[in-house]
Amino acid sequence: MKLGFVGLGQMGKPIAFNLLKSGAELVVSDRSGQWFEAFRERGARSTTEITDLAETDIIFLCLPSAKVVQAVLLGDDGLLLRLNENQIVVDLSTITYSATVEIGRALETKGIAFVDAPISGMEARAVDGTLTVMCGGTRAVYDRVRPYLDCIGNKILFMGPTGSGQLTKLINQLLFDINAAALGEILPMAAKLGLDPDLVGEVVNSGTGRSYASEFFIPRILRGHFADGYPMAHAYKDLVSGAELGANQCVPMPVLAAATATYQAALLRGHGEQDKGAMVQVFEELLGEKFRSHGSQS
Numbered sequence: 001m002k003l004g005f006v007g008l009g010q011m012g013k014p015i016a017f018n019l020l021k022s023g024a025e026l027v028v029s030d031r032s033g034q035w036f037e038a039f040r041e042r043g044a045r046s047t048t049e050i051t052d053l054a055e056t057d058i059i060f061l062c063l064p065s066a067k068v069v070q071a072v073l074l075g076d077d078g079l080l081l082r083l084n085e086n087q088i089v090v091d092l093s094t095i096t097y098s099a100t101v102e103i104g105r106a107l108e109t110k111g112i113a114f115v116d117a118p119i120s121g122m123e124a125r126a127v128d129g130t131l132t133v134m135c136g137g138t139r140a141v142y143d144r145v146r147p148y149l150d151c152i153g154n155k156i157l158f159m160g161p162t163g164s165g166q167l168t169k170l171i172n173q174l175l176f177d178i179n180a181a182a183l184g185e186i187l188p189m190a191a192k193l194g195l196d197p198d199l200v201g202e203v204v205n206s207g208t209g210r211s212y213a214s215e216f217f218i219p220r221i222l223r224g225h226f227a228d229g230y231p232m233a234h235a236y237k238d239l240v241s242g243a244e245l246g247a248n249q250c251v252p253m254p255v256l257a258a259a260t261a262t263y264q265a266a267l268l269r270g271h272g273e274q275d276k277g278a279m280v281q282v283f284e285e286l287l288g289e290k291f292r293s294h295g296s297q298s
Contacts, residue, residue: 002027003148004053005060006072007093008035010230011119012062014126015092019060020044021129021151027053054082058145062092062119064234066099074106085111090145092133094118096241097163097170100136104162113141116162117149118169122216122229130154134172136164170245173238174256177276179213181259184266184279187221187291191284197222197291217277222293229275232267239263 001024005016008030016028016039026044028036029052036046050072053059059079063069069091073079079089089107091100091114100116107114115137125131131153135142142158149156159168190200201218204210220228239260246253262279269285271278284290 001025001058002056003058003060004056005029005062006050006053007062007064008032009062009064010123011126012092014123015060015062015119015131015152016044017042018126018129018152019148022148024148027056029053050079051077051082054079056087058088058090058148059083060090060092060148064093065237066093066095069093069095070099070103073103080106080110080112083107083110083112086113088113088115088141088145090115090117090149092117092119094169094173094238095166096237097166097245100163100166104137113137113144114162115141115145116165117145118165119153120169120172121153126152133157134159134165134168136160136162136166136168170238170241173235174242176213177235177239177242177263178255178259179211180217180276181262181279183214183217183221183277184262184281185283187218187280188283188287188289191291192287192289196294198293200291213276217275220275221277221280221291224290224292226271226274226278226281229277231273232263232276232278233272235276236263236267236272 003019003024003026005028008016008028013035020026020042028039028044029047029050033048039046061069089112104114115135117133117135119131119133121131129152132155133149133153135158146156159165191197201222204214205218242256262282265282266279269282271281280291
């Protein structure tokens with residue numbers, strides 16, 4: 001079995017390393033050759049030409065946007081022109097539902113199987129091989145790629161037809177975004193009213209207000225550290241997808257809309273390269289009070 005992998009970014013690189021556990025031959029491709037030597041040392045081939053992956057049995061993609069995925073697969077020099085029946089494309093990227101359905105249909109016309117398999121989890125879980133993977137496609141194709149997905153995650157779920165993986169990932173991400181925006185809004189108010197930020201953080205993360213967002217971000221907010229999560233400028237596509245889905249399906253989502261406004265304010269204030277915890281700075285600026293541990297007012 002020969003596997004191809006396109007996209008050696010923050011998440012893609014450790015995922016590709018973990019695919020080596022399968023024992024399959026691996027060919028990796030990326031516009032930058034930064035990590036090629038590390039892969040060659042582990043027995044993988046490397047190339048900057050995605051067309052070199054056309055002879056692999058299963059091609060995994062882990063790319064930053066729908067535009068890039070479409071270019072790699074459907075572009076004038078894309079893989080679609082070079083792939084044959086019985087090959088499989090597995091997209092680990094987080095892109096829109098509509099783009100996913102379009103890609104699936106285009107591949108289907110050539111008899112190429114497709115699984116949308118977006119991942120959930122921070123970089124540390126990608127390194128550990130403990131990601132959650134949500135899959136859309138046919139059950140038969142899912143069963144064929146499942147052994148390889150087991151190398152990168154510890155919770156692999158078949159969600160339904162093409163696009164179902166992306167829809168499930170979007171639901172999860174929107175809830176996370178709302179939680180992160182709520183922290184940004186409420187925590188500075190606690191500091192403004194004279195409460196001790198360290199104690200407030202302890203109460204939230206041991207009480208009913210806790211969430212994964214609070215457990216991850218509050219300790220970092222207290223230190224004024226906003227560089228551990230996914231950059232907001234890259235993650236904004238999830239909120240765009242949520243708004244698009246709500247508009248197309250006529251589903252009112254007022255809480256999401258409010259969270260999106262906070263997110264947008266943070267981006268307009270230049271925090272796009274920071275993680276979602278940085279939304280707290282919008283309200284800290286408004287209230288003139290920082291939510292920080294004593295002695296850490298950065």
